[in-house]
Amino acid sequence: MPTQTIPILQAELDALTEVCNIGMGHAATALSQLMGKSVSIEVPRLLVLEPASLAELLDAQEVAGLHLQILGNVRGSILILLRQENARRILELLLGKLPEPGLPLSELEGSTLKELGNILASACLNALGTMLKMTLLPSVPVLECGAAGEVLARTLGLPPGGETILMIDTMFSIADAPSSGSIFLIPAAASLGVILSSIGAR
Numbered sequence: 001m002p003t004q005t006i007p008i009l010q011a012e013l014d015a016l017t018e019v020c021n022i023g024m025g026h027a028a029t030a031l032s033q034l035m036g037k038s039v040s041i042e043v044p045r046l047l048v049l050e051p052a053s054l055a056e057l058l059d060a061q062e063v064a065g066l067h068l069q070i071l072g073n074v075r076g077s078i079l080i081l082l083r084q085e086n087a088r089r090i091l092e093l094l095l096g097k098l099p100e101p102g103l104p105l106s107e108l109e110g111s112t113l114k115e116l117g118n119i120l121a122s123a124c125l126n127a128l129g130t131m132l133k134m135t136l137l138p139s140v141p142v143l144e145c146g147a148a149g150e151v152l153a154r155t156l157g158l159p160p161g162g163e164t165i166l167m168i169d170t171m172f173s174i175a176d177a178p179s180s181g182s183i184f185l186i187p188a189a190a191s192l193g194v195i196l197s198s199i200g201a202r
Contacts, residue, residue, distance in 0.1 A: 012199045030123065048165070049167050066117030072136040079183070080117045080120055080182070081148065090174065128195070
């Protein structure tokens with residue numbers, strides 16, 4: 001998998017991974033309270049990707065994508081991608097019923113995925129904001145379903161104009177049922193500088 005050669009040190013990636021782990025821990029607590037089921041979310045790795053490699057990485061997978069803008073002193077966007085089978089499994093665990101195969105998601109199913117995206121993005125931004133001593137908030141999620149390349153084109157306008165893409169792998173366990181997803185944090189260039197400067201000052 002190609003990664004972008006940019007001045008981000010391994011120590012900085014490790015620090016960002018730790019911040020993301022803290023955020024996902026908060027998200028797991030919030031989801032557990034919402035669902036009444038045990039939830040754990042771990043971040044096994046964080047990668048820095050070349051913009052062009054994102055579409056290649058996902059290829060033609062069918063996904064559910066949740067796109068949010070970052071509001072506050074740090075600007076950019078967040079895209080949460082779940083493979084269709086993982087999204088369906090999560091909805092079954094959350095709602096007690098597997099979505100009908102081959103049919104568009106119902107209003108309830110779509111709203112449930114949006115709430116999941118809001119919880120994940122808010123937790124990640126809260127942890128990042130704590131590190132930066134800033135208030136960061138997500139916008140209302142926009143849900144897009146379909147082939148990964150099409151979802152990326154609709155939500156991010158890929159190919160992007162040279163932004164750094166941080167790919168956060170996540171491993172979900174809901175009621176002991178494993179699943180996975182990816183969170184793409186795409187800060188504006190100036191905002192990435194702010195984040196890295198803060199990490200360097202720690």
